[in-house]
Amino acid sequence: MGVSGSGKSTVAAMVAERLGWEFAEGDSMHPQANVDKMHAGTPLTDEDRWPWLDVVAGWIRGHLEAGTNGVVTCSALKRSYREVLRAPGVVFVHVAGDGALIEARMSSRSGHFMPTSLLSSQLATLEPPQPDEAHVTVTADRTPEAETDEVLELLGLG
Template sequence: MAATGHHGAPLLVVMGVSGSGKSVVGAALAQRLRVAFVDADDLHPPANIAKMSAGEPLDDHDRRPWLETIGEWLAGHDASGGVVACSALKRTYRDQLRHHAPRVRFLHLDGTPEVIGRRQSSRPGHFMPASLLASQFATLERLAPDEAGEVVDVDQSVDAIVQEYVDLSAVG
Protein backbone atom coordinates (compact mmCIF):
# COMPACT_ATOMS: atom_id res chain seq x y z
CA MET A 1 0.00 0.00 0.00
CA ALA A 2 1.41 3.37 -0.91
CA ALA A 3 0.04 4.85 2.31
CA THR A 4 2.51 2.85 4.38
CA GLY A 5 5.70 3.79 2.57
CA HIS A 6 6.82 0.13 2.61
CA HIS A 7 7.02 -2.52 -0.08
CA GLY A 8 4.06 -4.86 -0.21
CA ALA A 9 0.95 -4.91 1.90
CA PRO A 10 1.43 -3.66 5.47
CA LEU A 11 2.12 -6.22 8.17
CA LEU A 12 1.69 -4.58 11.55
CA VAL A 13 1.41 -5.39 15.24
CA VAL A 14 -0.36 -2.72 17.29
CA MET A 15 1.29 -3.11 20.70
CA GLY A 16 1.02 -1.68 24.18
CA VAL A 17 -0.25 -2.36 27.66
CA SER A 18 -3.79 -3.50 28.32
CA GLY A 19 -6.19 -0.59 27.91
CA SER A 20 -4.03 1.35 25.45
CA GLY A 21 -6.55 0.88 22.64
CA LYS A 22 -4.82 -1.85 20.61
CA SER A 23 -8.03 -3.54 19.47
CA VAL A 24 -9.89 -0.38 18.48
CA VAL A 25 -6.88 1.23 16.80
CA GLY A 26 -5.85 -2.04 15.14
CA ALA A 27 -9.30 -2.58 13.64
CA ALA A 28 -9.43 1.03 12.42
CA LEU A 29 -5.94 0.76 10.89
CA ALA A 30 -6.77 -2.52 9.17
CA GLN A 31 -9.87 -0.93 7.68
CA ARG A 32 -7.90 2.14 6.56
CA LEU A 33 -5.11 -0.02 5.07
CA ARG A 34 -7.59 -2.53 3.60
CA VAL A 35 -6.00 -5.59 5.21
CA ALA A 36 -7.12 -8.37 7.56
CA PHE A 37 -7.33 -7.80 11.32
CA VAL A 38 -7.13 -10.12 14.30
CA ASP A 39 -7.21 -9.34 17.99
CA ALA A 40 -4.55 -11.53 19.60
CA ASP A 41 -6.78 -11.77 22.69
CA ASP A 42 -9.01 -14.00 20.55
CA LEU A 43 -6.07 -16.35 20.01
CA HIS A 44 -5.36 -16.98 23.71
CA PRO A 45 -5.92 -20.55 24.84
CA PRO A 46 -8.67 -20.90 27.49
CA ALA A 47 -6.11 -21.54 30.25
CA ASN A 48 -4.53 -18.12 29.66
CA ILE A 49 -7.89 -16.34 29.79
CA ALA A 50 -8.78 -18.18 33.01
CA LYS A 51 -5.45 -17.18 34.56
CA MET A 52 -5.81 -13.50 33.63
CA SER A 53 -9.47 -13.47 34.74
CA ALA A 54 -8.29 -14.67 38.14
CA GLY A 55 -5.98 -11.65 38.34
CA GLU A 56 -2.80 -13.61 37.64
CA PRO A 57 -0.37 -12.26 35.04
CA LEU A 58 0.79 -14.65 32.36
CA ASP A 59 4.39 -15.83 32.44
CA ASP A 60 6.63 -16.49 29.46
CA HIS A 61 5.71 -20.19 29.49
CA ASP A 62 2.01 -19.24 29.14
CA ARG A 63 2.75 -16.81 26.33
CA ARG A 64 5.01 -18.99 24.17
CA PRO A 65 2.30 -21.03 22.35
CA TRP A 66 0.10 -17.93 22.08
CA LEU A 67 2.92 -15.97 20.42
CA GLU A 68 3.56 -18.91 18.08
CA THR A 69 -0.09 -18.76 16.98
CA ILE A 70 0.16 -15.00 16.41
CA GLY A 71 3.42 -15.41 14.48
CA GLU A 72 1.83 -18.06 12.29
CA TRP A 73 -1.11 -15.73 11.60
CA LEU A 74 1.33 -12.97 10.59
CA ALA A 75 3.30 -15.35 8.35
CA GLY A 76 0.06 -16.47 6.73
CA HIS A 77 -0.79 -12.84 5.92
CA ASP A 78 2.67 -11.81 4.72
CA ALA A 79 1.59 -11.43 1.09
CA SER A 80 -1.88 -9.98 1.67
CA GLY A 81 -1.04 -7.86 4.71
CA GLY A 82 -2.60 -7.75 8.13
CA VAL A 83 -2.86 -6.01 11.47
CA VAL A 84 -2.69 -7.76 14.84
CA ALA A 85 -3.61 -6.16 18.15
CA CYS A 86 -1.12 -7.75 20.58
CA SER A 87 0.55 -6.46 23.74
CA ALA A 88 4.04 -7.58 22.56
CA LEU A 89 5.45 -6.01 25.72
CA LYS A 90 8.91 -7.60 25.66
CA ARG A 91 11.60 -7.55 23.00
CA THR A 92 11.77 -11.37 23.16
CA TYR A 93 8.05 -11.57 22.30
CA ARG A 94 8.52 -9.24 19.33
CA ASP A 95 11.56 -11.28 18.26
CA GLN A 96 9.40 -14.41 18.34
CA LEU A 97 6.86 -12.69 16.07
CA ARG A 98 9.64 -11.45 13.75
CA HIS A 99 10.93 -15.02 13.51
CA HIS A 100 7.69 -15.90 11.70
CA ALA A 101 7.26 -12.60 9.84
CA PRO A 102 10.59 -10.77 9.48
CA ARG A 103 9.11 -7.67 7.85
CA VAL A 104 6.51 -7.02 10.55
CA ARG A 105 6.41 -3.48 11.95
CA PHE A 106 5.19 -2.40 15.37
CA LEU A 107 2.99 0.50 16.39
CA HIS A 108 3.46 1.15 20.12
CA LEU A 109 0.43 2.88 21.60
CA ASP A 110 2.09 4.77 24.42
CA GLY A 111 0.52 6.53 27.38
CA THR A 112 0.99 7.28 31.05
CA PRO A 113 -0.35 4.89 33.70
CA GLU A 114 -2.97 7.56 34.53
CA VAL A 115 -4.26 7.82 30.95
CA ILE A 116 -4.25 4.04 30.45
CA GLY A 117 -5.92 3.47 33.82
CA ARG A 118 -8.69 5.89 32.87
CA ARG A 119 -9.18 4.03 29.57
CA GLN A 120 -9.20 0.65 31.33
CA SER A 121 -11.87 1.73 33.78
CA SER A 122 -14.23 2.35 30.86
CA ARG A 123 -14.04 -1.33 29.78
CA PRO A 124 -16.22 -3.25 32.25
CA GLY A 125 -16.18 -7.00 31.83
CA HIS A 126 -12.86 -7.22 29.99
CA PHE A 127 -10.90 -10.28 31.18
CA MET A 128 -7.78 -8.23 31.99
CA PRO A 129 -8.50 -6.54 35.34
CA ALA A 130 -7.15 -3.06 35.98
CA SER A 131 -5.21 -4.50 38.93
CA LEU A 132 -2.73 -6.01 36.45
CA LEU A 133 -1.88 -2.63 34.88
CA ALA A 134 1.17 -2.11 37.11
CA SER A 135 2.58 -5.49 36.06
CA GLN A 136 2.03 -4.57 32.40
CA PHE A 137 4.03 -1.35 32.78
CA ALA A 138 6.74 -3.22 34.73
CA THR A 139 7.01 -5.76 31.89
CA LEU A 140 6.95 -3.23 29.02
CA GLU A 141 10.17 -2.94 27.04
CA ARG A 142 9.92 -0.04 24.65
CA LEU A 143 10.84 -0.45 20.99
CA ALA A 144 14.60 -0.40 20.53
CA PRO A 145 16.16 1.77 17.80
CA ASP A 146 16.81 -1.35 15.68
CA GLU A 147 13.14 -2.43 15.77
CA ALA A 148 10.93 -1.39 12.84
CA GLY A 149 8.06 0.65 14.16
CA GLU A 150 6.54 3.85 15.42
CA VAL A 151 5.39 5.17 18.80
CA VAL A 152 2.16 7.16 19.06
CA ASP A 153 0.61 8.83 22.11
CA VAL A 154 -2.78 7.27 22.92
CA ASP A 155 -4.19 10.42 24.51
CA GLN A 156 -5.99 11.42 21.30
CA SER A 157 -8.84 10.16 19.14
CA VAL A 158 -8.64 6.87 17.27
CA ASP A 159 -8.83 8.74 13.95
CA ALA A 160 -5.92 10.97 15.00
CA ILE A 161 -3.85 7.93 16.04
CA VAL A 162 -4.54 6.19 12.72
CA GLN A 163 -3.63 9.34 10.76
CA GLU A 164 -0.45 9.86 12.79
CA TYR A 165 0.63 6.27 12.08
CA VAL A 166 -0.07 6.65 8.35
CA ASP A 167 1.88 9.93 8.29
CA LEU A 168 4.81 8.51 10.30
CA SER A 169 5.06 5.29 8.33
CA ALA A 170 4.96 7.15 5.02
CA VAL A 171 8.23 8.88 5.90
CA GLY A 172 9.81 6.15 8.02
Protein backbone atom coordinates (compact mmCIF):
# COMPACT_ATOMS: atom_id res chain seq x y z
CA MET A 1 0.00 0.00 0.00
CA GLY A 2 1.00 3.59 -0.48
CA VAL A 3 0.59 6.55 -2.77
CA SER A 4 1.16 6.26 -6.48
CA GLY A 5 4.85 6.37 -7.29
CA SER A 6 6.01 5.11 -3.89
CA GLY A 7 7.41 1.93 -5.44
CA LYS A 8 4.79 -0.43 -4.05
CA SER A 9 4.36 -2.35 -7.33
CA THR A 10 8.09 -2.80 -7.82
CA VAL A 11 8.62 -3.99 -4.25
CA ALA A 12 5.49 -6.17 -4.28
CA ALA A 13 6.55 -7.90 -7.50
CA MET A 14 10.00 -8.55 -6.06
CA VAL A 15 8.56 -9.93 -2.81
CA ALA A 16 6.24 -12.23 -4.77
CA GLU A 17 9.06 -13.39 -7.04
CA ARG A 18 11.40 -14.18 -4.15
CA LEU A 19 8.69 -16.12 -2.31
CA GLY A 20 7.23 -17.83 -5.38
CA TRP A 21 3.83 -16.29 -4.67
CA GLU A 22 1.30 -14.99 -7.17
CA PHE A 23 1.43 -11.24 -7.81
CA ALA A 24 -1.45 -9.01 -8.91
CA GLU A 25 -1.31 -5.34 -9.81
CA GLY A 26 -4.29 -3.67 -8.17
CA ASP A 27 -4.22 -0.82 -10.69
CA SER A 28 -5.16 -3.31 -13.41
CA MET A 29 -8.37 -4.03 -11.48
CA HIS A 30 -9.67 -0.44 -11.76
CA PRO A 31 -12.74 -0.03 -13.95
CA GLN A 32 -12.04 1.93 -17.13
CA ALA A 33 -14.03 4.91 -15.81
CA ASN A 34 -11.56 5.25 -12.90
CA VAL A 35 -8.57 4.99 -15.23
CA ASP A 36 -10.06 7.63 -17.53
CA LYS A 37 -10.76 9.93 -14.60
CA MET A 38 -7.22 9.66 -13.21
CA HIS A 39 -5.67 10.00 -16.67
CA ALA A 40 -7.62 13.26 -17.04
CA GLY A 41 -6.08 14.47 -13.76
CA THR A 42 -9.24 14.13 -11.68
CA PRO A 43 -8.82 12.53 -8.23
CA LEU A 44 -11.02 9.55 -7.47
CA THR A 45 -13.76 9.89 -4.89
CA ASP A 46 -14.67 7.29 -2.29
CA GLU A 47 -17.63 6.34 -4.49
CA ASP A 48 -15.19 5.67 -7.34
CA ARG A 49 -12.98 3.53 -5.15
CA TRP A 50 -15.50 1.22 -3.41
CA PRO A 51 -16.20 -1.04 -6.43
CA TRP A 52 -12.46 -1.28 -7.16
CA LEU A 53 -11.70 -2.14 -3.54
CA ASP A 54 -14.35 -4.87 -3.69
CA VAL A 55 -12.55 -6.42 -6.68
CA VAL A 56 -9.19 -6.31 -4.88
CA ALA A 57 -10.82 -7.78 -1.76
CA GLY A 58 -12.28 -10.56 -3.90
CA TRP A 59 -8.80 -11.42 -5.16
CA ILE A 60 -7.57 -11.57 -1.56
CA ARG A 61 -10.54 -13.68 -0.40
CA GLY A 62 -10.07 -16.08 -3.31
CA HIS A 63 -6.47 -16.70 -2.30
CA LEU A 64 -7.33 -17.08 1.38
CA GLU A 65 -10.13 -19.54 0.60
CA ALA A 66 -7.84 -21.54 -1.68
CA GLY A 67 -5.05 -21.50 0.91
CA THR A 68 -2.63 -19.91 -1.56
CA ASN A 69 -0.28 -17.04 -0.86
CA GLY A 70 -0.25 -13.90 -2.91
CA VAL A 71 0.79 -10.28 -3.07
CA VAL A 72 -1.52 -7.62 -4.44
CA THR A 73 -0.89 -3.90 -4.74
CA CYS A 74 -3.48 -1.36 -3.71
CA SER A 75 -3.05 2.22 -2.60
CA ALA A 76 -5.30 1.51 0.43
CA LEU A 77 -4.86 5.15 1.43
CA LYS A 78 -7.57 5.29 4.09
CA ARG A 79 -8.27 3.06 7.04
CA SER A 80 -11.82 2.60 5.75
CA TYR A 81 -10.39 1.24 2.48
CA ARG A 82 -8.14 -1.16 4.38
CA GLU A 83 -11.18 -2.36 6.35
CA VAL A 84 -12.61 -3.64 3.05
CA LEU A 85 -9.37 -5.53 2.36
CA ARG A 86 -8.60 -6.73 5.87
CA ALA A 87 -8.85 -10.43 6.68
CA PRO A 88 -7.04 -12.88 8.95
CA GLY A 89 -3.58 -13.44 7.49
CA VAL A 90 -3.51 -10.17 5.53
CA VAL A 91 -0.61 -7.87 6.36
CA PHE A 92 -0.32 -4.44 4.79
CA VAL A 93 3.12 -3.33 3.67
CA HIS A 94 3.16 0.45 3.62
CA VAL A 95 5.79 1.83 1.25
CA ALA A 96 6.14 5.36 2.60
CA GLY A 97 8.25 8.14 1.22
CA ASP A 98 9.04 11.80 0.94
CA GLY A 99 6.71 13.66 -1.42
CA ALA A 100 9.58 15.16 -3.43
CA LEU A 101 11.21 11.76 -3.98
CA ILE A 102 7.91 10.19 -5.00
CA GLU A 103 7.18 13.07 -7.37
CA ALA A 104 10.59 12.58 -8.99
CA ARG A 105 9.88 8.86 -9.41
CA MET A 106 6.47 9.57 -10.94
CA SER A 107 7.98 12.11 -13.34
CA SER A 108 10.51 9.59 -14.62
CA ARG A 109 8.10 6.73 -15.34
CA SER A 110 6.22 6.31 -18.57
CA GLY A 111 3.03 4.55 -19.54
CA HIS A 112 1.19 4.97 -16.24
CA PHE A 113 -2.25 6.57 -16.13
CA MET A 114 -1.67 8.41 -12.86
CA PRO A 115 -0.31 11.90 -13.53
CA THR A 116 2.09 13.59 -11.12
CA SER A 117 -0.54 16.29 -10.58
CA LEU A 118 -2.60 13.85 -8.48
CA LEU A 119 0.19 13.10 -5.99
CA SER A 120 -0.79 15.95 -3.67
CA SER A 121 -4.37 14.66 -3.43
CA GLN A 122 -3.08 11.16 -2.63
CA LEU A 123 -0.73 12.48 0.05
CA ALA A 124 -3.60 14.52 1.55
CA THR A 125 -5.84 11.43 1.58
CA LEU A 126 -3.24 9.07 3.06
CA GLU A 127 -4.02 7.80 6.55
CA PRO A 128 -0.94 5.79 7.57
CA PRO A 129 -1.68 2.45 9.22
CA GLN A 130 -2.11 2.58 12.98
CA PRO A 131 -0.64 0.22 15.59
CA ASP A 132 -3.85 -1.85 15.74
CA GLU A 133 -3.62 -2.63 12.00
CA ALA A 134 -1.53 -5.62 10.83
CA HIS A 135 1.20 -3.85 8.90
CA VAL A 136 4.85 -3.08 8.42
CA THR A 137 6.29 0.13 7.00
CA VAL A 138 9.35 0.55 4.81
CA THR A 139 10.74 3.85 3.61
CA ALA A 140 11.03 4.39 -0.13
CA ASP A 141 14.49 5.89 -0.06
CA ARG A 142 16.71 3.01 -1.11
CA THR A 143 16.96 0.58 -3.96
CA PRO A 144 13.95 -1.67 -4.54
CA GLU A 145 16.17 -4.64 -3.64
CA ALA A 146 17.02 -3.14 -0.24
CA GLU A 147 13.39 -2.26 0.41
CA THR A 148 12.36 -5.82 -0.54
CA ASP A 149 14.98 -7.27 1.80
CA GLU A 150 13.55 -5.14 4.61
CA VAL A 151 9.96 -6.19 3.86
CA LEU A 152 10.90 -9.87 3.97
CA GLU A 153 12.84 -9.37 7.20
CA LEU A 154 10.00 -7.43 8.86
CA LEU A 155 7.51 -10.11 7.84
CA GLY A 156 9.79 -12.89 9.10
CA LEU A 157 10.04 -14.36 5.60
CA GLY A 158 13.61 -13.48 4.68
